[in-house]
Amino acid sequence: MRIHEHPVLTYEKGREVEFTCNGEIVVGYEGETIAAALHAAGIKVLKHSIQNHRPRGFYCAIGNCSSCLMEVDGVPNVRICVEPLKEGMIVKTQEGKGALE
Amino acid sequence: MKHIEILIVGGGPAGLCAAISAAQSGAKVMLVERHDHLGGQLIKQTHMFFGSEKQYAGTRGIDISTILTDEIANSENIEVLNNATVLAIYEDGVITLEQNHKYIKVKPERVIIATGASEKSLAFPNNDMPGIYGAGAVQTLMNIHGVKPGHNVLMVGAGNIGLIVSYQLMQAGVNVKAILDASPKIGGYLVHASKIRRMGIPILTRHTVLKADGKDSLEHATVVELDERWQPIPGSEKEFDVDVMCVSVGLSPLSELLFQAGCEMKMVREFGGYVPLRTEHLRTTNPQIYIAGDVGGIEEASSAMVEGHLAGLAAAKSIGYEHPEFERVYVDYNEQLEALRAGHAGDHIRAGMSKALIKEASC
Amino acid sequence: MLETTGIPSLEQVNSSFPSMERLMQGPVAIVECFQRIPCNPCATSCKRGAIVPFEDINDLPNIKHETCNGCSLCVFNCPGLAIMVIDYTYSETEVTFKIPYEFIPLPSEGDFVQGLDREGQYLCDVKVLKVQNTKAMDRTPVITLAVDKAYLKTFRNIKVVK
Numbered sequence: 001m002r003i004h005e006h007p008v009l010t011y012e013k014g015r016e017v018e019f020t021c022n023g024e025i026v027v028g029y030e031g032e033t034i035a036a037a038l039h040a041a042g043i044k045v046l047k048h049s050i051q052n053h054r055p056r057g058f059y060c061a062i063g064n065c066s067s068c069l070m071e072v073d074g075v076p077n078v079r080i081c082v083e084p085l086k087e088g089m090i091v092k093t094q095e096g097k098g099a100l101e
Numbered sequence: 102m103k104h105i106e107i108l109i110v111g112g113g114p115a116g117l118c119a120a121i122s123a124a125q126s127g128a129k130v131m132l133v134e135r136h137d138h139l140g141g142q143l144i145k146q147t148h149m150f151f152g153s154e155k156q157y158a159g160t161r162g163i164d165i166s167t168i169l170t171d172e173i174a175n176s177e178n179i180e181v182l183n184n185a186t187v188l189a190i191y192e193d194g195v196i197t198l199e200q201n202h203k204y205i206k207v208k209p210e211r212v213i214i215a216t217g218a219s220e221k222s223l224a225f226p227n228n229d230m231p232g233i234y235g236a237g238a239v240q241t242l243m244n245i246h247g248v249k250p251g252h253n254v255l256m257v258g259a260g261n262i263g264l265i266v267s268y269q270l271m272q273a274g275v276n277v278k279a280i281l282d283a284s285p286k287i288g289g290y291l292v293h294a295s296k297i298r299r300m301g302i303p304i305l306t307r308h309t310v311l312k313a314d315g316k317d318s319l320e321h322a323t324v325v326e327l328d329e330r331w332q333p334i335p336g337s338e339k340e341f342d343v344d345v346m347c348v349s350v351g352l353s354p355l356s357e358l359l360f361q362a363g364c365e366m367k368m369v370r371e372f373g374g375y376v377p378l379r380t381e382h383l384r385t386t387n388p389q390i391y392i393a394g395d396v397g398g399i400e401e402a403s404s405a406m407v408e409g410h411l412a413g414l415a416a417a418k419s420i421g422y423e424h425p426e427f428e429r430v431y432v433d434y435n436e437q438l439e440a441l442r443a444g445h446a447g448d449h450i451r452a453g454m455s456k457a458l459i460k461e462a463s464c
Numbered sequence: 465m466l467e468t469t470g471i472p473s474l475e476q477v478n479s480s481f482p483s484m485e486r487l488m489q490g491p492v493a494i495v496e497c498f499q500r501i502p503c504n505p506c507a508t509s510c511k512r513g514a515i516v517p518f519e520d521i522n523d524l525p526n527i528k529h530e531t532c533n534g535c536s537l538c539v540f541n542c543p544g545l546a547i548m549v550i551d552y553t554y555s556e557t558e559v560t561f562k563i564p565y566e567f568i569p570l571p572s573e574g575d576f577v578q579g580l581d582r583e584g585q586y587l588c589d590v591k592v593l594k595v596q597n598t599k600a601m602d603r604t605p606v607i608t609l610a611v612d613k614a615y616l617k618t619f620r621n622i623k624v625v626k
Contacts, residue, residue: 003247003273007568008147008161008603011247036246044231044318055317057231061238062142063135064219064355067229081238082136149543149604151503153521159505159541161602272567286467291499292544294470299621301584306468403502444500444522 001040017087026091034080034091035061035068046070046080047094070094105131107416108196108209110187110358113141114402115394116215117169118409119416123213124178126417126424131207132179133198135186139173140166141217142237143402145244147272148265151290152403155437162402163244169406190362194389211389211416214359215409218352218373218395223257226312228348232319236266236349243273251345255322256280258349259304261289261401266347267297278341281308283327290446310346311338319344352399359396362387371453372398380461382415383408391416398453407438471582472496477617482529487552491534491560495525497546509541536562540604550616558610560593561619565607570595571624578623579611587615590622 003011014030021043028037035058038046045055046068058068063082072078072091076098080091107123109116112134120132138144146162157165173179185200196212198205220235222228232251234242236258239250254275256267259282267277280297285307287294298304311323311333326337353374360366364377364385376398377385384391393412394405411434414424424430442450465473482492495506495515500522507515507525514532515525534549539562549562571577571592579590594608611619 001249001251003243003249005568006247007272007566009163009244009247013247032246036242036248039242039250040246040248046231049229054229055231056229057318058234059222059238060220060235061241062219065235084137149505149541151501151543153502153504154508158503159509159543287470290501290544291466291470292497292501292542292546295466295472295496295582296545298470299580299582299584300623301580304468304470440521441502443520444502446499446501446522 001042017085019085019087019089019091021091022093028085030087031084033061034070034072034078034083034085034089037085038080038091045093050097069098071098076100102195103205103207105129105207105209106420106422107131107211107213107413108133108207109213109215109413111141111215111217111394111396112136112139112181112183113215113217113394113405114143114165114169115217115396115405115409115412116141116213117173118406119213119215119393119413120179121169121172121176122410122413122424122430123417123422124176124413126414126427127422128178128417128420130179131182131209132173133182133185133187135184137184139170139181139183143169145237145240146402147244147269150403151401152441153437156403156406156441158403187358190358190390192363209389210420211391212362213391213393213412213416214396215393215405215412216355216358216396218354218399220348221351221353221373223310223348223350225310227314228310230313230315230319231317232315232344233313233346233348236262236347239345239347240266240269243269243275249273249275250347251343252276253278253341253343254345254347255310255324255341255343256347256349257310258282258347258351259284259287259289259294259306260349260351261293263347263349264289264293264297266349267302268293271297271300271302275345277302278343279324280304281310281324282306283309283331308339309333313346319346322346352395354396354399356396359385359390359392362390364390367457369398369453369456371449372457376453376457378457378459380459382461383412384415384419384461386459398450398457400450401441404438404441404450407434407441410434411438466498472498474617477582481617486529487550490553491549491551492529493527493532493534493536493538493547493549495527495538495542495547497525497542497544500524503543505541505543506538506547509537511535511537536606539606540564540601545604548620552613552616554610557613559613559616561609561611562606563609563621564604565622566604567624569624569626570597570605571607571622575624577609578625579609579615579619580621580623581618582620584621586623587619588612590619
């Protein structure tokens with residue numbers, strides 16, 4: 001799903017890093033958003049809705065809509081569409097509203 | 102508590118230009134942006150801008166962003182806070198921010214709200230399914246992160262964003278199956294429509310989405326034709342095998358801070374939602390607060406930039422910093438704005454403005 | 465039609481075409497811009513004043529075909545990619561079109577590519593004569609194509625299949 005060549009743009013990528021999503025190893029580029037890395041890896045279902053448990057992906061990709069909230073390194077409700085990817089991040093699907101310990 | 106002369110909220114086209122003009126007037130400016138970079142939505146606009154040379158017509162949005170952010174970086178009067186979110190505006194004029202998990206309190210003499218807008222959604226069964234995204238979201242994914250949204254796209258909305266993003270999807274090597282619009286006419290510029298149509302992409306006016314289907318994410322969309330009363334015509338259903346649907350049915354102003362600050366707000370359909378009443382100098386009914394760009398009414402980035410300059414000049418002047426050539430530049434920016442809004446494409450903007458404009462108070 | 469489909473009508477296409485007399489004199493720009501929108505780079509980029517300077521930024525482009533020499537500056541400066549330059553004098557049987565093309569892969573000189581009409585329908589194969597992608601063009605390359613004169617009023621785009 002990566003764009004390798006573009007007629008107008010050149011993409012500056014960070015270094016390639018590994019992180020996990022629900023225990024699976026995923027490769028992305030440091031500094032891109034977690035949502036971009038997951039989407040590039042074909043992972044579109046990011047959470048389930050609280051009441052009816054319907055699958056949800058991102059919608060706005062700029063931190064407005066809260067459709068992409070996930071648990072990142074133990075912190076719930078992270079807007080992964082604007083959260084930069086770091087090596088070794090532990091990303092998990094969040095069920096429910098999440099709570100800080 | 103930090104004292105600030107002018108606080109600008111939002112580092113998109115309007116906020117950047119507001120900062121530049123306020124700083125040129127001599128005011129000290131703090132520019133607050135919630136993302137880790139300035140430029141707002143300019144940084145994903147790969148197309149050449151319309152307008153005149155004064156609004157960088159013919160230059161791609163991505164390059165306009167660089168021009169403006171370079172100017173900001175070279176100004177001694179502007180302090181930029183990235184990754185900083187405004188949390189609240191209090192009655193005594195105190196504003197609180199969060200930056201990198203730190204809580205910051207500031208007291209600005211003037212505030213320019215340039216928070217922009219967010220994409221609207223559309224109601225149909227399964228509209229919450231993964232694979233259904235805002236058109237701007239897909240633009241972010243492709244043009245900033247270099248990731249394709251999928252293989253086959255249905256674009257919903259033939260306004261400028263729908264048309265431009267369809268073209269950019271094709272540039273990224275993604276198929277666009279069709280562009281729909283419930284309206285009987287294409288809303289975006291017809292030159293954009295023609296350049297997509299001549300690539301073989303059908304534009305279906307008077308069509309809307311009946312439903313979306315798929316297991317965990319979008320696989321299929323059903324589209325229906327609408328009659329003159331915008332009602333579905335039975336038997337006119339069309340099926341599309343698509344893994345992506347882009348929803349481009351308009352934007353609504355991100356005006357929460359203005360509500361909180363007690364600015365008098367009004368629902369103005371032509372502007373996309375609730376917007377603040379404002380004077381011709383872009384001052385709201387809260388005399389501390391000015392506005393610029395889409396937060397005051399959905400329009401083009403070109404006019405957002407011009408409004409930014411006007412708000413920056415006016416806010417600076419109101420606290421005693423008059424631009425060395427105030428009269429000339431202020432008149433010039435107003436003329437630019439009037440020209441941008443003069444054509445048929447500006448009809449709804451002029452109509453909206455007649456509802457949102459108030460007389461200058463004596464403050 | 466244009467407002468509901470994006471396809472200009474034959475009348476609109478005809479209205480933007482120069483006279484046969486002018487076509488016989490060599491390269492000339494054709495501006496397919498039929499809607500008043502705030503946009504003027506065609507006029508400001510024209511060094512000869514052939515696209516008459518606008519009084520109102522929403523003016524429709526007014527091109528004096530007799531003054532235009534087909535230099536093609538407007539082709540890559542038009543944000544709507546609505547302008548092309550044609551040379552009817554290229555040969556007995558063929559006319560050349562210079563069109564903006566912002567896709568990859570770019571064709572190569574000598575290639576045959578698919579010629580498309582204003583609906584994106586296949587018309588005929590057309591020969592690529594020139595591919596220009598200079599710094600001034602700022603990522604809007606201009607492709608020169610030789611097209612059978614039968615398609616003078618219908619040819620509008622290309623599809624490159626590599």
